[in-house]
Amino acid sequence: MSDMINYIWIWKQIKNGAGSPGNLEEVIIEIFVITTRGLEPVSAGELALLPGVQVVETAYRRVSARIEGDLARLLRLRTVDDVFLPVGEWDGLVPQRAALDRIRAESLRLELKAAVEAIAGLRDVGANISFSVSVNFVGRRNYSAEEIKTLVAEGVAGRYGWGYGDENRTSLNLRVFIEHERAWLGLRLSAHPLHDRLYKQAHISGSLKPPVAAAMLMLAEPHPAATVLDPFCGAGTIAIEAGLVGLVPLAFDHEASALAAAAENARLAGVSLRLGQVDARRLALGSGSVELLAANLPWGRQVPVSDAVGDFYRQVCAEIERVLVSGGRAVLLTNLPQLLSFERLTLHRQVEISLFGQAPSILVVN
Ligand SMILES: C[S@@+](CC[C@H](N)C(=O)[O-])C[C@H]1O[C@@H](n2cnc3c(N)ncnc32)[C@H](O)[C@@H]1O
Known part of the structure; x- marks a missing residue:
């Protein structure tokens, strides 16, 4: 990650009432969104419409931005699949199985507490934190998303003692988004996937995302x-x-x-x-x-x-x-x-x- 973000400090500012718009204007947080392939410029445009948001990179299925002020506004984005607080960037994830050693080692070092504090400022994450891991990748490799998931889950569970489980039953979701040899890791801001609208209970074949x-x-x-x-x-x-x-x-x-x-x-x-x-x-x-x-x-x-x-x-x-x-x-x-x-x-x-x-x-x- 370029600028190391002090989420805890930001959250304390908000909690102590120092979070008047005047103070928050000085706080800049990095986020990234994942969107549908082809809709990256549309999602970047939607982000840019929010006051205090500056889009810094538009890449394959991912838009990175900096935001000043209230993070809750991001939960109302409509064109994105999900919004994440970045918790790490790994590169050198070669297609060969040797990359699994790197993933294992990096997973044991993941620093998540500050991002969790920031998320807890927006919603209840529960006294006993539980987490799920989702993995997406672009580019062929000699190991599976499931193998990556297992290594990351073992690393995080070992380091923090959090319970690991299914996405629908856990309070946090850790996304590993791998684009060729580089991975972006983020903790999802929302409790449920943003693309999964709660109103959509009655389904028909061919229904749209x-x-x-x-x-x-x-x-x-x-x-x-x-x-x-x-x-x-x-x-x-x-x-x-x-x-x-x-x-x-x-x-x-x-x-x-x-x-x-x-x-x-x-x-x-x-x-x-x-x-x-x-x-x-x-x-x-x-x-x-x-x-x-x-x-x-x-x-x-x-x-x-x-x-x-x-x-x-x-x-x-x-x-x-x-x-x-x-x-x-x-x-x-x-x-x-x-x-x-x-x-x-x-x-x-x-x-x-x-x-x-x-x-x-x-x-x-x-
Ligand atoms: C691809 S689905 C649309 C999905 C919808 N956008 C959604 O999100 O659920 C196409 C719909 O067209 C309807 N349809 C097919 N032929 C039609 C016709 N001649 N006139 C009106 N509706 C038709 C089908 O009943 C189906 O509900």
Whole structure:
């Protein structure tokens, strides 16, 4: 880590009431977020919107930043998978098994107490701390994520005497994010993964990861309080994420079971959702009546579409073009971008992402 951060000091400042905005302005903390591959600039942009946040590096699935002031604001980020306090950076993690000795030795030296104090300032970590370890890596290597996890868990349990367990049952999560020969280690700020929205209890096949839905909406750059139509709403992820940032969602699907899931999730999210059982090829809306349309189109494999996919996409594109107001926008996620074709609308932006082992694209057209 470049600057060694004194989290304990920062936490004491807040606890002693010295944490008035005036004092906190002088305190700078390093953090990093993990996001979906392809959405790094979107997450960096979301971070940069927070007052007092300076993005310092945007890398593969990771954005590092410095933040002045209240850390709790980071728990409200919508496009990221998770936010971490950095606790170490290791390099030289070669693909050969010799790297395991290095991981074992480094794990025994991990200094976590200060970061734990800072997290305890935000939420209850319990009197008896328990922890889980998650490992992600990019690049081939001759050892597994499970082997890394075991070594790190043994090191931390041996040093601190904390109980090790499953991610859902422990108060702390230690993430080891390895990019080729370098590892970034961080303690997750939140108790639960940020991408795992608590409102999402009713599921349907092909349902979207909420941070991707939030990123699609950010990419569309909607006007505040704009109405957003998702004509393929499924379990309602895009519509609910829209409602949670002050947009006015309208959610259609041709399946009653999807609409029931969307209604239940919206209720849990506290979002008011107007629903309609409608075929997306014949939207029950006037021409030029929709300001923003956001959808994750059925891909044919994951979700069956009634006509041949090419034909289906042609009809859907024509209907999108019909209902959009002049100057309106559509943001569409699909792994068949070549099938999107419009007479009037033009491509404004295209971003390829990684999702469920596939590489679909988000397209913004207007
Ligand atoms: C990929 S899923 C959408 C997932 C949704 N974004 C979510 O997060 O749950 C596609 C949805 O399109 C719906 N669908 C498929 N064909 C349709 C059509 N012709 N009209 C309306 N909805 C349709 C399916 O019922 C399914 O719910």
